[in-house]
Amino acid sequence: MNSERVRVCNEKPIDANKPYVLYWMQAYRRFDANHAFSHAVQLAKELKKELIVYEGLRMDYPWNSERIHQFILEGMFENQTRADELGIQYWPFVETSENSGKGLLKDICKDAAVVVTDDFPCFIIPKQTSQLAKKIQCQLLSIDGNSIIPLSRFPKQASAARILRLWIHKEIQKDFPNPNVTIWKKEDLMGVKGNSKTNPKIGLPKSISEVIKRIPFQNQVSPVKNVKGGRKEALRFLDEFLKQKLNLYLTKRSEPNRPELTATSGLSPYLHFGWIGLEEIFYAVLKHSTKGKWNPERMSHEKPGDRENFYSPSVACNHFLDELITWRDIGYLFFWKDKPENINLNHLPDWVKANFVKHNNDHKEYLYTLEQFESAKTHDEIWNAAQTELVHTGRMHNYMRMLWGKKVIEWSKSYEEAFQILEHLNNKYAYDGRNPNSYTGILWCFGLFDRPWFPERNVFGNVRFMSSESTKKKFKLNSYLEYIGELSGKSNSLFP
CATH class of the missing domain: 1.25.40.80 (Serine Threonine Protein Phosphatase 5, Tetratricopeptide repeat)
Incomplete structure (x- = not known):
């Protein structure tokens, strides 16, 4: 393993008296082509220990929903099958109201000689990693496989x-x-097999649909038909x-x-x-x-x-x-x-911040609430189409996502409110939300990674401007808009 990919998260030693190496699968939910899993295998062989792979799914993550939960669970069921093929110990955990995960991982770590996890730099994972590193008695290593x-x-x-x-x-x-x-x-992993006893909370449910019914989701977002995780x-x-x-x-x-x-x-x-x-x-x-x-x-x-x-x-x-x-x-x-645990507009370049101070009180022809944005009820059919695609499919065309973000800035009471709306809508509905690129994609709409553009405009100042009118001229949108009409069950005539 390249040492450039390894980060020691605490000052505690490897405990050679404990029976297993634990790979805590947080972000890179696979066995093959995975730097962190490979490093855990290498350590288990060097220390002559068993290898345990723990993959947990808590129920209270921000923007939790049936859509995201089902997607992750489908991947966990595949991981169980792959683990069985390889003959390794895979300990999946799915939290429900009756099966709390509080203290579970710490308890599993009591018998770990060393813990290996994924060095993913965003969402809840950095905080989860740092908190566990303080609580356990053995070394925790975080592996950059990004x-x-x-x-x-x-x-x-x-x-x-x-x-x-x-x-x-x-x-x-x-x-x-x-x-x-x-x-x-299978033969590559013969030396890391074992029979350590699992915690009774460990194990996948018999049915994804049944376990989802037992989780009080904060966001009611349905899975997309024919979209499958794994x-x-x-x-x-x-x-x-x-x-x-x-x-x-x-x-x-x-x-x-x-x-x-x-x-x-x-x-x-x-x-x-x-x-x-x-x-x-x-x-x-x-x-x-x-x-x-x-x-x-x-x-x-x-x-x-x-x-x-x-x-x-x-x-x-x-x-x-x-x-x-x-x-x-x-x-x-x-x-x-x-x-950073929380991303906001303070992370923008100084030239953007200066633009927004200057244009903070500019007149806005249209203003919409979160509820109006979420239900795609603006005056702009192109923007409504992009939002409809996000809600119904969990994805949005790349170009439309840029236009979508720019218009929310133009139609919100403040830049801060626009950011919060975009963060919420993207993380609630998008399968690929809650990601570093989710946030930098949103912040790009505010000017991150971009340059000043001229002439200076209302609301945006020198931040790049995009319009639905120019999008109509640039692309033939009939096929796209017909598709959105089909998604929403509306007549194609709504999209001339």
Whole structure:
């Protein structure tokens, strides 16, 4: 394991007298191609200990809902099947009103020689990790499996994608990282099997639908029909993207359309919950675009920072990998150093803050409440379509998401209220919400990672402006709007 990926979270020792190594699966909910799981296996073998994998699902996380819960549970059931195939001890826990998780993980850690977990920099995970590190008596290690390059290599946040792109390209050329794309076999894990007794609270329910009925969700959001969590779905989406959409990515990815006609991967929720790794996608895309002949020497060593040509001869491939790596990493790096529990507008650049002070009292032609936004009841049919897609499908087309965010800023009483509305709607409905890129995507609408734009405008000042009128001119929206009409059960004539 590359030491750059390992962070010691407390000053306590490894306890060689305890029977097992515990992998606490928090963010990267898979066994294969997982740096943290691999490190836990390595430690178990070195210490000659059993390996236990604990995956828990609490019921009180912020923005909890039946939609998100079912998605996660589907992945947990798959993990149980995979653990059985590999012959390893997998301890899943699903909290309900009758089956409280209070103190459970601490109790499990009493017999751990060392605990390994995922170093995910956002949402509730950093706080959960730091709290457990203080409570337990053994060492807790947090493993960065977030991207191709360990995030510890970067000395600070990047203020723009063009800057981070240059950093990434130079780092890859200087010292190409050792990827983890390990697909485990049962014989690989023979030395870490054991028979430690589980806590009686451990185990998956017989039925996802039955356990969901026993959870008092704060948010009533239904699962989306035909959307399923888990690694098998992630790999299916990747295969479909490679075969049908990758070559169209450059020219068609920004055009709003039905999902099956949109040249995007659909992998964001599966990356967020860790059922597939960025490194897996990276290599699959490059092997596909070079017919299996890719290696690091095929990268362009002449122009670090060039997103058109750096990774492979395929421009479409390079643009996808730039989104996958540069634009994803800029969000993760934004959270990485400080791991703030609460994100707000204070995290914006000074030039944006100055704009908002200047334009705080600008006249706004339209003002809407959270309830009006949530129910897609604005004057703007294009915005309503984007919100309808989010509510009904748990996703939103990438271009529409930018327009969606900009309009909420324009139609809210204050910038702070706009941020809170966007955070709530995105995290409540989106399968890929509650993620570093969720927050930096929202903050991009306020000017993060962007530059001043001219002329200066009402409400936005020099922050980039977007309009539904220009979107109508830029794209043929008939197919997209017909699709939204079908989702909402409304006549297509509502969308001329």
